[in-house]
Amino acid sequence: MAPLSASPQGIKREPPPGSPLPEQDTPVKRQATEASRVGTQTPSFPWKTCGNAEGVERLRIKEYAVKVAQKHCAKLKKELSFSIFEGQADAVVLGQRMLEQWMREDDDLRRTHENFQILVGVQGPTGAGKSSFLGSLLQHREMLPSGQDGAATATVGKVSWNHDNTPGREFRARITFRPIEDIAQSLEVLLKSIKRSVVLEETVVTEVEDIEEKENDIAIAEETIGYELPGVKAVWGLSRERLEETLSARTEDESYSDIVQTILNSNKIVLSFLRDRVLCYETVNRFRLRRAVRPFLDSTPYLHNDGSQFAVWPLVQDVHMYVKSDILKSGMTLVDLPGCSDSVARRAEVTKAFAHQLDVRLVVSPIARASDEEKSQELMQSGFDEAQMKLSGKDDGRGFGIIMTMTDAINVDNYLRFTPSLKYDPKVIANLDKLKKLQGEETDVKLRIEDTNLAMRNAQAQKAEAMDDYMTIMEQRDSQKVDERKASDELLEKLRNESINSKLYFEEAQSSLKQLEARVAEIFRERADVKGQLHHASVQVRNFIVKKKIQEKYTEQRSKVPGADTSSPPPPVPIFGVSTNAYWNLIRDAPLQGFATLESTGYPAVKKWLLEATMSKREKHLDAILGRYQKLMNLMRIYSKESSENEESGLTRSSFEAVLEKTHRKFTTTIGMEISLAGAKIQLLNPLKNRDETVKAFGSEAVRIATRWTRKFPNKRNNNTKIACSTYKAIVKRHGRTYASKTKNCPKITYNWLEELGTPMLQLMGKDWDRDMNKELLKIKDPIMEAFKKIWVNYVEELEQVISTELPALEDTFGGILTMVSNAEHVCESQVRQVLEWLSKETSSVGFDLVDYLEEELEQTFDGAFAIAGTGAHARRCDHIVQKFKRSGEDLCHPVLNRLAENLEAKKKRIPGKLRRIAQSAVEDVQQQISFFINNLIENYETDEVSQAKKLELQANIRAHVAEWEKGWKQREGQAEELLGSTSDIPVVVGEAKSEEDDEETEETDGLVGDFGTVDQIMGGFFG
Known part of the structure; x- marks a missing residue:
């Protein structure tokens, strides 16, 4: 590389404002001393070298390392804050901007760690004991409502570890309400449906071409009313008769929106909830928290402060509680969902919508009904759900499990x-x-x-x-x-x-x-x-x-x-x-017959499996967090490095940065290009390459599926009971989307034609998709990292060469700093893994994309079928849909697969840009470390002795904290627990819990x- 015009002898320090200029350049030969090398050697820590340890042990080491880092970053932040805001030192000498950025990064890192969630949720029929099961995992009985009379859990309830140790905030909750626009739209839909039903009922029979069609239309309107009315009645106490009276009294100038606004304004508490969107609650014990959040989780009405009584579950989007519970330490968030067979349609719909966001999905059912109960079987053996799990890589024994509850309820003699x-x-x-x-x-x-x-x-x-x-x-x-x-x-x-x-x-x-x-x-x-x-x-x-x-x-x-x-x-x-009843009796030292140990209750086995199922995701998160914490440590080591008495030169920050700017710019491009090329195999992944087989199979299977839509139970081959005409038309109106039909003395039947239609396609694609977008995709990390490591060595070597050529006096000192940039490999590897996992997760939504595309392709067919009227409309409507698949089943499949392929390609094309940003971030991290080095080396004004003294004092304090931090990282958990005053974040599989005097659930x-x-x-x- 050609030498730059600047040289150490010709570069001047930028003096502080108002200081006199030096009379002449003073050549300085910079000598590397023992002091200049202090703190530049990166030690080896157990969390980086524990790769051969057993899984739980690795997690213990890494969890402990994070705690140590958080403890010492908090101390460092306190030191920095005092120096910046109260130390009265010169901002440039102190490096205030850099230190403020360091503190922001620490804040961001802590938030990232605390907000990390592994969602573990439960689904199952109403009354299966889901909430009681989660309460036992939490060792906080009845933390979540378990109903004795009907469904209790009415909204999504989440429980995470409480990182806030502030007195008075030991137990927290954050209630998020649905957007007010969503509530208003629901009210308007309800009003219009009631009006339509009234108009249809009052229509003289002779004015309707087909009595059957009239009844079908009424049934569709009633279905919408049945969906929306329970929530309106629960919150505002408005009966159907009252709403009909309001509509009949409506003037020509009064719109539906006006009536909706009147309803919203009638309850000021509701209005304040919806306008604020979020309600936070903090308290000192779980009993107060439970009482506070129950109105927002429970489906029963509660008495509010102003004396009014109404339920709030229809307004709530989710309730997120934060508590101290052993099982939550490792980042698990337990999710309680409304029962899938709940009598209120909206609550059951909430469950289905949220279920596929879960990292681990547990189906809960009483053991006596687990192998036969219809709703449990739907959840356990849903073809669409199973195919979707395959596509998302959760079909590996860690993403899905079955919990059989109430094992103590057994007639032993029989x-x-x-x-x-x-x-x-x-x-x-x-x-x-x-x-x-x-x-x-x-x-x-x-x-x-x-x-x-x-x-x-x-x-x-x-x-x-x-x-x-x-x-x-x-x-x-x-x-x-x-x-x-x-x-x-x-x-x-x-x-x-x-x-x-x-x-x-x-x-x-x-x-x-x-x-x-x-x-x-x-x-x-x-x-x-x-x-x-x-x-x-x-x-x-x-x-x-x-x-x-x-x-x-x-x-x-x-x-x-x-x-x-x-x-x-x-x-x-x-x-x-599992037996919740037996578990809590053991905790109270009053064991049930046949349940003499905690193991016999089943809960230790569940906890152990959950820990194993979530371990991989947790460890990847810890690796990423620790890599970033090491970067923060390195910055403090560089900033606080002791300078030798000979470390004087004529350098300025701008001149030093100019020497290295070309190298930074060159390798930002080169690294990004090289790792993008190494990741080019991503663009070759094609899980749809066997599409001809999928198209052919879909063509014949689609006709059979559409033909079975005329049956009440389309998935039961041996049951040919006809579907009700009104139900069929209602599903057609929804374009085949989810529809729950409920008749007297008959369990609710949930239909989803589009999922049924898409399931064979997903099943055929599943094997290839899982192989390419889950397994093979993640393997591409290795060649990407090989390319990164190779080019990174060249980058570091060129930085050394530039310094050796342009600033030889700094060669040894600067070389010590470069030994710390090897941490970039650890950080980069975590970032590359996150990018690949992002692509895997983004593309795993293919099942839901498929349903959307099928709906768009069939929209005209469904609309045409819905428009059919007159005598024999139902039969003609059914035939219209079936003939569509007979004529063009394969033709329908091609555009759907084309759109899936286009969507996949669009997401894959975002990867090179993400990889280039990783390269840029790696170089920026090096620049940041060099910036701290420059501050330590140059920005010390001998004319400002007060600032110098303040900085020297700060550097000494930082060195002490960094030394303690390094000492903590070199030790494993248990060797220095007094450093933290707390235990590991790895949950204890078997342990005791405090007895709580709550009623038990028995069925x-x-x-x-x-x-x-x-x-x-x-x-x-x-x-x-």
Whole structure:
């Protein structure tokens, strides 16, 4: 590289304002001293070298390192804030702008860490025990409402770790309300639907071409009313009759919007909620928090401060609580969703919309209904949901699980009698025989106790009688003659002997009674132990049987997926049986029969699996955070580095930066270009390359699916019950989108034609999509990082060369700074991984994109079908839709796949730009470190001794903090816990919790029967 015109001898320091110019240039030869190298060697830390440690141990090390970094950054920030705002030092000498930027980066980093969430949510039928299950995971019972009368959870409830340690803010909540425009639109839709229904009802029959069509239109209007009215009634107390009166009294000048505004203005509390959008609450204990947020989570009305009573769930978007709970430490956010079979359509819709945002989705169902209950099966075996999980890479045993609740609700006697695995098991038989023997022995011992008690009573009676006779003789003794006294003495002796014998007999009987009673107590203990074993065996066998049934159904369904690999079985679905009732009884030291340990309740296994399922995402987050914290450490090390007495030169900041500017600019471009080229394989990923196979399969499958839409249960091949005409038309009006049909004495049926239509396409694409956009995509990180490391070495070497050529006096000192820029590799790797994961996540929405595109392609078909009227309209409407697929099923598929491909390409094309920004960010980080170096080297004005003294004091304090920070990072958790005063952020799998005096949820369920092997095989030799 050609030398620049500037040289160390010709570069001047920029003096502070008002200072005299130096008389002449003073050549200075800069010598590297021991002081100039202090703090420039980057030490090795356990969090960077623990790659071979076991997963949980790695997380402990990294969580601890983050805590250490946060602690010392807080101390450093306090030092910097004092110096900047109260130290009265010169801003340039101090490097105020750089320090303020450092503090902003620390604030941003802390927020990023605290806002990190791994969403773990529960779905399931209403009353399945979802909220109670989450409450047990949290070890805060009833933190989330669990309903005894109908659905309790009415809105999305989230619970995260509370990072705020401010007194009075130990428990926090943030309630977010729906936009007021959304509420107003819902009100207007309701009013228009009521008006349409009234008009249709008043229409004379002769004016309608087809009575059936009139009824269909009324049904559609009523469906909308049924969807919106419950919320309006809950909040404003407005009945349908009241709204009809309002509409009938409407003047020509009064619009629907005017009526809506009147309704909104009628409740000032509601209006303030909607205008503020967010309501925050802070308190000191969980009980106050629970009382405060319940009105916003619960579906029942509450009395508000002004005396008015109304429910607020229709207004709420979500409730986010922040508490201290062990399971939340690692970044998990537990999400409670309304029941999927909730009687209120809006609440059920909230669940479906939010479910696919979850990192881990848990389906919760009572064990007695888990393998057969319709809603649970829909969630467990939804073809669309399963295909979507495959596309998003969550079909790996970590993104989906099944929770079987209420395992304690079991009729043990019936289960033992009718379950072959238990009925014929030798050890179960032996325990039952032992139980019978104990019962027989108990009866015998109790009879002996009765006999002994009788004997004791007789002995006491004899003793009392003898005593009475004795006293009578003694009273007569003084008046008796000698002969009479002699006879009395003999009688008294006899009575005395009888009394002694009675006493001895009584004592023997009493001793025998104690032994018999002790044996009864022992029999009770033995019987309780045997019953506990039998109860435990029944629970575990039932858990095994139901798990096996669910796994078999799941495996069978997976084997039928188009393109499925049948050479090996799919990975098993994680399934856990839990008993909330037993869990809390154990916490209270009052265990239920058959649940003697926490492990038997199932909760430790669930917690362990959740930790494992979320570990990868958490560790990647920690890696990114720690890389950025190391950058902050390096900046402070550079800023506070001690200068030698010889470190004087004629340099200025602008001249120093000019020397390196060309190299920075060159490598910003070069690094960006090289890593973009290394990532070019991304553009070659084509999960739609087998589209011809998809098109062909869709053509025939679409006709079958559309034909089944005329059935009430389109997914049940053996059920040909016709769908109601009004339901069919209502779905057509919605363009095949989600529609929930509910009739009297019949469970709600949810239809989604577009998802049914798109499922075969997703299933065919799923294997290729998962391979390309999840597995292969993330592998491309390696060549990108190889290219980065290679070009980064060249970048550092050229920086050294430029300094050696242009500023040789600074070569050694500057070389020490460059040893710290190797941390850029760690930061860059995290950023590249995040970019690739962003692309994977962005493209995983293909299922929902597909549904949108299908709707757009079929819009005219649905509108045409809806417009059909007159006699036989329903049959003609059905035929109109089916014929569309018969004529052009494959033609429909091509434009949909084209749009999916275009959308995919558009997202892939954003990657090179993101990679170039990573390169730019890496170079900017180097420039920032050099900027701190320049401040340390140059911006010290000898004319401003006060500022110099302040800065030297600050640098000394910073060096002390950095040294403590490095010391903390070199230690592992447990070696210096006093540094933090707190424990690891890794949840404890098994632990105690404080007992809470809340009512428990209990629901009766029936037993299950079946023959699935011996009890030993199922329980691993429990009776051994």
